[in-house]
Amino acid sequence: METQLVLDKWPGVISTVVIGAKKEESGSRSNIVTIGGQSSLPLLFKEGAIPNKPRVAFEVWDIVPQDWHNELLSAYGEEINDPLGWAQKCVNEFKAEILYVRMQGAHPDFGDRSPEDSAKFISTLLDKVKVPLIITGSGDNTKDNLVMPLVSEAAKNERCIIGSAVQDNYKTIVASVLADGHSIIAESPIDINIAKQLNILISDMGLPLERIVMDPTIGALGYGLEYAYSIMERARLAALSGDKTLASPFICFVGQEAWRAKEAKGSIEQGIMWETITASSFIQSGADLLVMRHPKAIEKVSNFIETLFRG
Amino acid sequence: MFIIGECINGMSLKIASAISQRDKKIIQKYALDQVSCGADALDLNCGPASPKPLVDMAWLVETVQEVTEKPLCLDSSNPKVIEEGLKASQNKTIINSTTADPEKLDILVALAKQYKSKLIGIAINAKGIPQNIDQRVELAATIVAYCQQNKFPVEDLYLDPIVLPINVAQAQMKDILSAIFEFKSISQPSPKTIIGLSNISQGSSVRSLINRTFLTMAVANGLDSAILNSKDKALMDTLITAELILNKNIFCDSYLEAYRKK
Numbered sequence: 001m002e003t004q005l006v007l008d009k010w011p012g013v014i015s016t017v018v019i020g021a022k023k024e025e026s027g028s029r030s031n032i033v034t035i036g037g038q039s040s041l042p043l044l045f046k047e048g049a050i051p052n053k054p055r056v057a058f059e060v061w062d063i064v065p066q067d068w069h070n071e072l073l074s075a076y077g078e079e080i081n082d083p084l085g086w087a088q089k090c091v092n093e094f095k096a097e098i099l100y101v102r103m104q105g106a107h108p109d110f111g112d113r114s115p116e117d118s119a120k121f122i123s124t125l126l127d128k129v130k131v132p133l134i135i136t137g138s139g140d141n142t143k144d145n146l147v148m149p150l151v152s153e154a155a156k157n158e159r160c161i162i163g164s165a166v167q168d169n170y171k172t173i174v175a176s177v178l179a180d181g182h183s184i185i186a187e188s189p190i191d192i193n194i195a196k197q198l199n200i201l202i203s204d205m206g207l208p209l210e211r212i213v214m215d216p217t218i219g220a221l222g223y224g225l226e227y228a229y230s231i232m233e234r235a236r237l238a239a240l241s242g243d244k245t246l247a248s249p250f251i252c253f254v255g256q257e258a259w260r261a262k263e264a265k266g267s268i269e270q271g272i273m274w275e276t277i278t279a280s281s282f283i284q285s286g287a288d289l290l291v292m293r294h295p296k297a298i299e300k301v302s303n304f305i306e307t308l309f310r311g
Numbered sequence: 312m313f314i315i316g317e318c319i320n321g322m323s324l325k326i327a328s329a330i331s332q333r334d335k336k337i338i339q340k341y342a343l344d345q346v347s348c349g350a351d352a353l354d355l356n357c358g359p360a361s362p363k364p365l366v367d368m369a370w371l372v373e374t375v376q377e378v379t380e381k382p383l384c385l386d387s388s389n390p391k392v393i394e395e396g397l398k399a400s401q402n403k404t405i406i407n408s409t410t411a412d413p414e415k416l417d418i419l420v421a422l423a424k425q426y427k428s429k430l431i432g433i434a435i436n437a438k439g440i441p442q443n444i445d446q447r448v449e450l451a452a453t454i455v456a457y458c459q460q461n462k463f464p465v466e467d468l469y470l471d472p473i474v475l476p477i478n479v480a481q482a483q484m485k486d487i488l489s490a491i492f493e494f495k496s497i498s499q500p501s502p503k504t505i506i507g508l509s510n511i512s513q514g515s516s517v518r519s520l521i522n523r524t525f526l527t528m529a530v531a532n533g534l535d536s537a538i539l540n541s542k543d544k545a546l547m548d549t550l551i552t553a554e555l556i557l558n559k560n561i562f563c564d565s566y567l568e569a570y571r572k573k
Contacts, residue, residue, distance in 0.1 A: 196563035200572070209572075238561045245569045246561065 007047050010240035013039045014247050014288075015210040016052070017183050019098060020132025021159040029158060030130035033098050035213075035288040036249035041236060042286045043308060048240075053309050054283050056298050057098040057134055057291045058090040059255050062113070062121050063105035068293070069259060071268035075295050083121070084128050091129045094298070100134040100291045101125065106147045107138035119150035126155060134251070134291070136163035136185065145172040152176035161185055161213055161251070161289075167198050174205045185251055187215040190224070192231050192246075199245045212248040213289065220257040220264075220278045228252075229285040236286045250286055254279045255293030276300045283308070312550060313352065313536035315384050315405070316345030317509060319371065321358015330357055330367050338371065339378045346379055348541040349571065352405060353379070355396065356386035364392045372399040384431075384538070390418045397426040404428040407538075408471065411436040411450040416457045424463055431505055432458075433471040434490070440473060444486040447472050448493050455497045469505040469536055470494045476513040477521060484525075491532040508539040523549040530554060 016037040021027025033055055040048030062083050065073065079085035090096040101122070105113040113121075122135065135151055137144030149172060152162050163185025165173050170186075177184045186202055188195035195214055203209045216235070218228040232250055239247035258264055258278045264271035275297035279290045283305065292298045318341050321327045329337040342353055353375060357367035364387065372383055382403035385396035393406055408431035409419035423430040432454035434447045441447045451470045458468050472490035475483055495501045511525045512518035523546045526537060530553040541547060551570045554560060563569055 192561055193563045196561055196569060197565055200563065200565045200569055203572070204568075234561070242573060243560065243569070245563075245572055 005046060007044075008041075010039055010048055012240040012242040012244070012247055013037065013049075014236075014239055014249055015212075017161075017211065017213055017249050017288075019134070019159060019161055019183070021157055021181075025159070026157045027159060028126065028130065029132050031097060031132070032159075033132050039240065041233075041240065042284055052288070053305050054287055055098060055289055056279075056302055056305075057100040057289060058094065058096040058295075058298065059100045059102065059291050059293050060087045060090060061102045061104045062118065063111055065104070066110070069265060069268070069271060072259060072271065072294055084125060087125055087129050090295075091131055094295045096131060098132050098134065098289075099129060100136075102136055102138070103144075103147060103151060104138050106143055107140050108143055110138065112143075113147075115147045115150040118147045119154040122151050122154040126158060132160065133158065134161040134163070134185075134289070141166075141169045145169070148173050149176040152180045152182060155182070156180040159183070163187065164215060165198065165202060167194055167201070170198065170202060171205065174202050174207050177211070178205065178207050183211040183213060185215050186212050186248070187217060190217045190219075190227050190231055192216075192234055195231075195235060196243075196245050199248060203245075209244055209248065213251045214246075214248045215251050215253065218252050218254070218257055218278075218282060220254075220261045221274055221281065222263065223257065223261055225278060225281055229281065232282075232285040232287070249288035250282075251289040251291065252279075252282045252287040253291045254282060254287075255291055255297075258297075259293055272297045272300075276304075280304050312530065312534070312554060313503075314350050314541055314550075315352045315354050315505075315536065315538040316342075316348075316350030316541045317354050317507070317538045318345055318540060318542065319353060319375070320356040320386070321361055321367075322356070323358075327358050327360060330361065330371065333370065335374045335377070338374045342375045342379055342381075345541050346381055348544070349547050350381065350541040352382040352384050352403075354384040354386050354407065354538050357392070364389065365395045368392045368396040369399040372396050372402075376400065376402045382429075390415070390422065393419070394422055397422060397428060400426070405431060405469070407431045408433050409454065411453040413457075416454065420458060420461050420463050423467070424461070429467045429469065430458075430463065431469045431471055432502075434473055440475070442483070444489050444493065447486065447490040448497070451490070451494050451502075452497050455502055459498065465498050465502050466500050468502045470497075470502050471505050471507065474506045474508065474510045474525075476515070477511055477525075478514050488528055488532050491529055491534050495533055503535040504533065505536040505538065506534060508537045519543055519545060522546055526550055527553045530557065 014036045020029035020032035037051040079089040105111040160182045162182045164187040186198045235246045258275035264274040279301045355371045361367045384405040385393045386407040409415045434450040512521040
């Protein structure tokens with residue numbers, strides 16, 4: 001007897017988020033990236049529509065990273081010493097279709113760059129590279145609340161994804177994102193209840209649920225990957241069952257977690273492998289955007305995505 | 312929980328007069344108010360006093376579907392009235408209801424199939440209202456068996472154990488709740504279950520509290536659907552909370568709001 005696949009039909013659908021705006025939409029990006037829109041669990045192509053592939057963003061900073069693995073830094077050559085050159089190298093040489101920019105230089109302990117200078121950095125970056133941007137602050141709430149409104153305004157109408165809103169600090173950033181036409185990253189600490197609550201709080205301020213991307217907070221392989229995996233799976237099941245407050249695409253900061261692992265620091269090959277395996281696992285738990293660091297790991301993961309979607 | 316709003320019923324004087332005067336605005340306001348309070352479908356009943364229920368039902372259907380695409384639950388003990396409603400409906404429909412009597416089943420199951428309607432079957436027959444759980448399950452099983460034999464999908468069948476007023480049949484309440492649970496195992500796939508909630512508090516003075524307490528207990532017994540007053544906010548909050556406790560939705564502090572955003 002032939003084996004019959006048991007297929008579920010879901011009433012819900014993940015929202016579609018477009019990143020980047022071209023000239024005709026008053027932006028200046030040369031390409032746009034669309035994520036989300038699934039009506040199926042990850043990679044179950046026969047169950048429902050999966051209109052968009054997971055996408056990989058190259059991570060760049062506005063300063064030279066001080067705590068990155070030396071061999072990871074050397075993958076970008078001389079250009080790592082000039083953040084704008086680094087970003088251009090990602091696009092020109094490594095064919096990045098989307099960049100993630102962390103405004104680490106604004107952190108009080110990492111240079112304390114002024115909000116005005118941070119905004120200027122983004123304006124220049126938008127001139128130098130034409131791919132869509134994801135931008136977050138440095139993680140220092142007080143400073144981010146001063147920096148991100150100006151950064152958001154500098155990128156007005158470019159339809160970036162701006163982050164990160166957290167449960168006890170979301171109002172300033174939501175207001176900016178709303179005013180400047182971006183989408184937002186809603187970050188929760190591996191906690192589905194807080195993820196849902198934060199999405200509601202954000203949408204109560206008038207930003208539609210369709211402009212939220214959820215950062216569930218992940219752990220690398222061996223460091224809690226399965227916790228994040230199960231949270232994402234549960235959120236996806238609820239969303240596909242019709243819970244709109246959890247039907248946002250996921251962004252996973254794979255690079256920062258994978259390269260923190262003790263194993264990744266051992267040898268560069270092992271580091272690349274750690275980042276690759278962490279990313280490919282999250283593709284299977286429903287990640288829509290993967291933020292990664294090493295060009296070789298990104299290449300491997302991009303090839304993996306192509307293979308999965310070749311059908 | 313699939314919620315059917317009960318308010319457009321000719322038993323209410325306001326609705327009866329709106330029907331007789333062909334006042335669309337009042338009916339449409341009742342329809343939209345119930346939907347905005349969480350009704351997934353709307354019950355339409357032209358009431359026992361209607362002198363011409365056939366045209367009244369068609370008018371109700373046309374009036375309501377001008378303002379909403381929600382399914383319409385055509386409520387009458389007269390199959391001819393239901394048929395007029397089905398003919399007039401562009402929205403999805405639910406027939407409310409058939410009994411376990413063969414002559415009713417013959418007409419109403421055929422109509423449900425013809426109009427691709429869902430069907431409510433009440434555990435009652437010409438002999439009267441069942442007095443215990445065994446009679447309820449037996450009558451429900453009769454309806455399920457008829458549907459299976461006549462190729463009506465059992466997933467589209469909603470079985471009603473008949474909720475009686477607490478001040479009339481207090482001793483039967485436990486049986487009614489158990490029947491909701493038992494109905495689910497009559498067949499595979501399972502039929503759905505439904506109650507007409509407000510009947511429980513008919514004639515008592517603390518209606519809303521009795522309604523929401525009974526609904527919670529029914530939900531805990533696996534109830535799929537209820538005809539109720541969605542404009543009763545305390546009732547709706549209780550329902551949402553009961554379903555939360557049963558892990559049907561993911562918790563967050565604003566879970567009531569989250570449910571209503573659906």
